[in-house]
Amino acid sequence: MIELTVNGTPHRVDVDPATPLLYVLRDELRLNGAKFGCGLGQCGACTVMAEGEAIYSCLTPVAALQGRKITTVEGLGTADNPGPLQRAFIAEQAAQCGYCIAGMILRAQAMLQRNPSPSDGEIRAAMEPNLCRCGTHMRILRAIRRASNEMRTASAQNPTEARP
Amino acid sequence: MIDALAARPSRRRVLAGGALIVSFALAPRVLLAQTVQGAAAPPLPGSLKTEPMLDAWIRIDADGAITVFTGKAELGQGIATALIQLAAEELVVEPATIHLVTADTARTPNEGFTAGSHSMQDSGTAIMNAAAQARAILVKAAADRLQLAPERLKAEGGAVIAEDGRRVAYGELVAGAILHVRAAPRSDLIDPKNHRLIGKPWPRIDIPAKVTGGVAFVQDLRLPDMVHARVVWPPSYGATLKAVDSAPVETMPGVLKVVRNGSYLAVIAEREYQAIAAMRALADAAQWDETPTLPTEDELFSYLARQPSQLIPVRQDSGSPPPPVQSVAARYRRAYQMHGSIGPSCAVGLFRDDALTLWTHTQGVFPLRAAVAELLALAPEKVRCIQVQGSGCYGHNAADDAAADAALLARAFPGRPVRVQWMREQEHSWEPYGPAMLTEVSAGLDAAGKIAQWHYRVRSNEHSTRPGTAGNLMPAWHLAQPVALPVPKPIPLPEGGGDRNALPLYTIPFADIVYDFVPAMTLRVSALRGLGAYMNVFTIESFMDELALAAKADPVAFRLRHLEDPRARDVITLAAERFGWSNYRRQPGRGRGFAFARYKNLGAYAAVAVEAALEHETGRLRVIRAVAATDSGEAVNPDGIRNQIEGGILQSSSWTLYESVGFDRTRITSRDWSSYPILRFSAVPESVEVHVIDRPGQPFLGTGEATQGPTAGAIANALADAAGIRIRELPLTAERIKQAIGV
The missing domain is CATH 3.30.365.10 (Aldehyde oxidase/xanthine dehydrogenase, molybdopterin binding domain)
Structure with missing residues (x-):
């Protein structure tokens, strides 16, 4: 039995400890955000956060995450109440097929938590591991920039509550 | 999609159960009269040609719920949103009130494949006209009920409203299957001047679920x-x-x-x-x-050149052209791409x-x-x-x-x-790849520096091995009783497959253009965005620059010299202007390139200008900025068009700079993203601008594939401008560039 906290909720899952986190999220916890893309850590479609760090859920065995806090795109907001990055991706219409987008959002979230005021170069460098095949890159970059600005404004207005 | 999962009986099942006959019997006589079409009747708009019944496209329930049916599929190209915009516009309701059902053999019209940038012209046209005709029927029904002339009523917010304020909801008017009628050739479409929704950027309906972890796929x-x-x-x-x-x-x-x-x-x-x-x-x-069945990668093009083929004329002018003042000839290659x-x-x-x-x-x-x-x-x-x-x-x-x-x-x-x-x-x-291709072109210029003759040959496998038969499904090849892939048939022009866009839109007095179709496949191939247009436009647009150089003409001016179509001229002029073509200031290691095509010569017009930077030591070419202008006819969702064009430019950049499927004598060696690298963020341009020329009231022109070819041509031309070298083989990899510039 492995214990992990996903989007603030503690879970105990009964799976082979070698099972990559991706399959625990999708099949046991019925979360859709993390996607299977390559199973090789080459595309980033499966990206989630573990303790604030972006990780490839397709490669990380669930046993390595015992007791740790996992965040998926479902933990950042809902369609009715989207979080800052989700709002920014909607505002910029930053998706075509959208299969890569949840991974993009989590990779960006981890970067913004670490560095709330990234330069354009820093955003690109941080996003390098994640692939988009539709060519939505320009909009993804704009959405991250927009979210970063919005988060900083919110944090300046309300320093205690706002966090990325 | 949630609906698709529900087990409730489909419209067609209900109809198949006998209600069809009942609805016919209940249909008012005046509407039944429309089912009789004279032999000389003009064709119905869009996919109404193949599915003429209005209620196959639009259903209104007694509670006022509106369902729109399309045989086309949302693929992330945003078609669902644009179709809802069209239906909502013509039914005069808010888009959010419309439920759209996409491709489902039990519920929707058969519109074949969602391919070839046809969705707006086929399904969009059908739905817009069906919605307009449904509105007219509802207004007429309300007029009969209120005993007023239809001119004194208007449709609005899901109801028909009389001048005196009386209001009949759509749901109250649909009894008796009044929408179960054949479409008419003409519709009373809303004047584009009064459009509330068409032509406005509308947020995609599928994006919220995709960014929040909903069931989206x-x-x-x-x-x-x-x-x-x-x-x-x-x-x-x-x-x-x-x-x-x-x-x-x-x-x-x-x-x-x-x-x-x-x-x-x-x-x-x-x-x-x-x-x-x-x-x-x-x-x-x-x-x-x-068994080793493949040629080596190195001998691919000579192998392809040796394969038996069939010659299919694209344009073959008779007679003999005047002898040219100057001649140019070149051959181009394109690798398999996935x-x-x-x-x-x-x-x-x-x-x-x-x-x-x-x-x-x-x-x-x-x-x-x-x-x-x-x-x-x-x-x-x-x-x-x-x-x-x-x-x-x-x-x-x-x-x-x-x-x-x-x-x-x-x-x-x-x-x-x-x-x-x-x-x-x-x-x-x-997966079935986009085919490797060979092209060969020669042209003669006259004394005025205009193209006098043009000889073109494109050699390729066919570009569609899509289903229709079991043999098109790869698993069928491996069964104990295997079903073999049928020999592909060339897609006829004007759409074309390997010869798609083999015919330039440019004015050429004498042309000899042939598709050299190779039936036997080497690697498994089928339709990849743009089909043959990607390679044909890459070839034509590279070669137009080679000709412009020979004619000592500016590449943009040289193109305009050979174009009469004002819409083609408009996109070229606009892209050049927004790019700053005429006052471009060259920097060391940088170059600019231009290209144009009208997709299939009947879809959207697209011109692309790029600036690219060449890193001399590594041979790495990077697109710094791209400026595109497009004309898709009436633009229903301009932001949807921009998204498709931007995406097309970036995807084509990736194909053009990096992509080629590797193989040995036996196996495919491109098995993951390290053995088949594609565009990553560090190589993405600094800016991509898309300018949409809207043509209200004009037919929709397919857009999704319009920039695949022009982007490739523009990048190759920018490389030639930056380094003075012309590479005629796709992809334009760093290795190939290094070799060409002699690093």
Whole structure:
């Protein structure tokens, strides 16, 4: 039995400890955000956060995450109440097929938590591991920039509550 | 999609149950009269030609709920949103009140494939006209009820409203199946000046679920009692399964069944990762007979040049042209390139009561149904295909093959839904690629520096091996009773396949253009976004710059010199102007390039200007900025068009700079993203601008594939401008550039 906290909720899952986190999220916890893309850590479609760090859920065995806090795109907001990055991706219409987008959002979230005021170069460098095949890159970059600005404004207005 | 999962009876099933006849009987006589079409009747708009009944497209229930049906599929290109905009505009309701049902063999019209940038012109035109005609029928019905002239009523907010304020809701007017009538050739469309929705950027309806983890993809479906399957594919084309001891796999945790049928090997398990673990064990246990059937990568183009072919004339002028003052000739090559969907193909099948339901991201539910019915020897009506979005496909990827897997495995394991998804290396090595191609062009210039004659030959496999028959489904090749791939037939012009856009739009007094069609495939190929247009436009637009150089003319001016179509001239002029073509200041290591095409010579017009930077030491070419201008006719969702054009430019940049499928004598060697690299963020341009020329009231022109070719031409031209070298082989890899510049 492995214990992990996903989007603030503690879970105990009964799976082979070698099972990559991706399959625990999708099949046991019925979360859709993390996607299977390559199973090789080459595309980033499966990206989630573990303790604030972006990780490839397709490669990380669930046993390595015992007791740790996992965040998926479902933990950042809902369609009715989207979080800052989700709002920014909607505002910029930053998706075509959208299969890569949840991974993009989590990779960006981890970067913004670490560095709330990234330069354009820093955003690109941080996003390098994640692939988009539709060519939505320009909009993804704009959405991250927009979210970063919005988060900083919110944090300046309300320093205690706002966090990325 | 949620609706698609519900078990409620479909419209067609209801009709098939006898209600069809009843509705005919109840239809008012005046409307029935419209079903009689004279022999000389003008054609119906868009896909109304093949499905003329209005209620096949638009259904209004007694409670006022509006459902719109399209046979086209949302692929991430934004078609669902644009179709809703059209229906809402003409029905004078808010878009949010419309429920759209997309490609489903049990519910929607048969509109063939969602391909060729046809959705707006086929389905968009049909839905816009059907909605306008439905509105007119509703207004007429309200007028009869209120005993007023129809001119004194207007439709608004889901009701018909009289000048005196009396209001009849649409739902109150639909009794008696008044929309069950044939469409008329002409509709009373809303004047574009009064459009509330058409022409306005409208947020895509599918994006909120995609950014919040909703059920957005076929990969996300979790049907009750669903099980998971994986297939063990042969390691190479034509490999056969010699032996496999599956007994140890059958006792692995969660394994429900190992399926073997000839060389087709798969496993079904309770959980997904159990299926993957079992697939790996099966793959280890499987022994294959492989034969080297391929040429080496190095000899690909000479091999392709030797293959038997058929000559198909594209344009062959008779007589002999005047002798040229100056002649230029060149040959170009294009490697195999892949769709490379980020999410490997997936499908869910449920076989129950001798009938099959498939949830699939196919581009053509009806052709897939025919193919699967043949594969399983079922009557087509026993197979229902429901399209659910998948990862972007950009043409015929492995979507249909995965659906065939789901069909075979669901039948082998009836009663429970079977979900199958391909692995990365399976998608990379088994998807049908965009074909390798060869082109050869020569032209003569006259004394005025204008093209006097043009000779062109394009050699290629055909660009579609889509389903329609079981043999188009790759799993069928490996069964104990295999079904072979049928010999592909060339797609006739004006659309064309390998010869798509082989005919330049430029004014050329004498032309000899031939498609040298190679029926036999080397690697598996099919439709990749743009088909032959990508290579033909790359060739023509590279060569136009070579000719401009010979004529000592500016590339943009040289193109305009050969174009009469004012809409072509407009996109070129606009792109050049926004790029700053005439006052461009060259910097060391940088160059600019321009290209233009009208997709298929009948779709959207697109001009692309790029600035590219060449890193001399590494040979790496990077697009710094791109400026595009497009004319898609009436722009329904301009932001949707921009998104498609931006995406097309970036995707084509990736094809053009990096992509070529690797293989040895036996196997595909491009098996993941390290052996088939694509564009990453560090190489993305600093800016991409798209300018949309809106043509209110003009027919919709397919847009989704319009910039694949022009982008390639513009990049090659920018390289030539930056480095003074012309590379005529795609992709323009750093290695190839380094070699050409002699680093």
